[in-house]
Amino acid sequence: xxxxxxEDEYFSAEKLIHQLEKINTSIKVLVVLPxxxxxxxxxxxxxxxxxIFADIQLEDKxxxxxxxxxxxxxxxxxxxxxxxxxxxxxKQNSIDYLLKPIDLDELRTAIKKYENLExxxxxxxxxxxxxxxxxxxxxxxxxxxxxxxxxxxxxxxxYFKSEQKLSFLITFSNQKYIVEQTIDQLVDxxxxxxxxxxxxxxxxxxxxxxxxxxxxxxxxxxxxxxxxDEEVFVSRERxxxxxxxxxx
Numbered sequence: 001x002x003x004x005x006x007e008d009e010y011f012s013a014e015k016l017i018h019q020l021e022k023i024n025t026s027i028k029v030l031v032v033l034p035x036x037x038x039x040x041x042x043x044x045x046x047x048x049x050x051x052i053f054a055d056i057q058l059e060d061k062x063x064x065x066x067x068x069x070x071x072x073x074x075x076x077x078x079x080x081x082x083x084x085x086x087x088x089x090x091k092q093n094s095i096d097y098l099l100k101p102i103d104l105d106e107l108r109t110a111i112k113k114y115e116n117l118e119x120x121x122x123x124x125x126x127x128x129x130x131x132x133x134x135x136x137x138x139x140x141x142x143x144x145x146x147x148x149x150x151x152x153x154x155x156x157x158x159y160f161k162s163e164q165k166l167s168f169l170i171t172f173s174n175q176k177y178i179v180e181q182t183i184d185q186l187v188d189x190x191x192x193x194x195x196x197x198x199x200x201x202x203x204x205x206x207x208x209x210x211x212x213x214x215x216x217x218x219x220x221x222x223x224x225x226x227x228x229d230e231e232v233f234v235s236r237e238r239x240x241x242x243x244x245x246x247x248x
Contacts, residue, residue: 001027004042006054006063007079008034016053016079016102023108035060040069048074051114056080075117077110084240099237109184116188138189141169143177152177158208158226160186162201172208174226196245198222198234206246 003020007013013032020027030049033039035058052074054063064085067076078085081100095117096110141152156171162183169177181189187197197203204224211223220234220242234242 001051002049003027003029004049004052005029005032006034006039006052006058006066007032008055008057008059012055012079012100016107019102019104019107020111022104023111027111034058036063036066036069039063039066043070043072048072050074052076053079056082056085075114077114083237105184113188137191141177141179143169143179145177150177154190157190157205159202159204159224161203170226172226192245196242198232198238198242200235202232 001024005013005016007016017029017032020029030046031042033042037060052072054066054076056063056078057080062085063078075095077096077098078094079098079100079102083099085097095113098106098110137154139154141154141157143150143152152169152171156173158170158172160179160183161168161170167179167182167186169179171177179186183197183201183203186203187195190203194207195203195205204222208224208226209222210225213221213223215221215233218236218239220239222232222234224232
């Protein structure tokens with residue numbers, strides 16, 4: 001896999017390269033580009049890579065400017081310290097949006113997203129053209145209830161949460177089931193227009209939200225349907241993305 005890193009911070013680029021080496025030694029970083037101008041020059045004179053990792057705030061402009069000027073047919077994983085650009089990023093070939101400092105497990109999940117996308121497209125004989133690819137989301141979940149199996153439609157799901165290394169599905173009728181997928185996996189399997197990951201351990205449906213309260217330390221406190229015994233918060237680093245999701 002040939003990769004280009006767009007990053008103007010030397011130590012951030014070096015850390016990302018080391019993390020990629022840990023995940024897959026076959027990943028080859030072709031070049032690290034610090035500015036929009038250097039990117040334009042490089043992409044005009046070199047073949048497209050398989051994947052781009054792009055910071056947003058570069059030394060001359062935002063990397064969004066690059067993708068407006070060049071029609072690149074390459075998936076992008078954004079790596080940034082700013083969470084306010086998430087919505088804009090997902091409109092520009094983005095398959096993931098990682099906040100710095102980048103967590104190794106989240107980076108591994110992002111790489112897996114790329115690999116799954118690449119496999120699906122190869123089977124269909126297509127190149128990466130996100131506007132032409134219809135996302136396939138789960139419409140139902142097969143769950144156990146006692147000695148029986150039940151099918152839960154996605155429209156019945158209020159939220160997912162993880163507890164003690166297990167993932168649970170909670171319905172609007174307040175039924176709780178164990179599911180095999182992790183929260184990381186569920187994020188890719190449900191429609192992100194209807195579900196939002198408000199923290200590392202919780203993924204909620206927009207229809208489950210009853211009330212939203214401002215809370216200290218930049219967080220938001222939610223009242224959900226069905227109600228939870230514990231307090232539910234939108235983590236501080238996800239608040240902006242959550243507000244944009246509600247307003248989209």
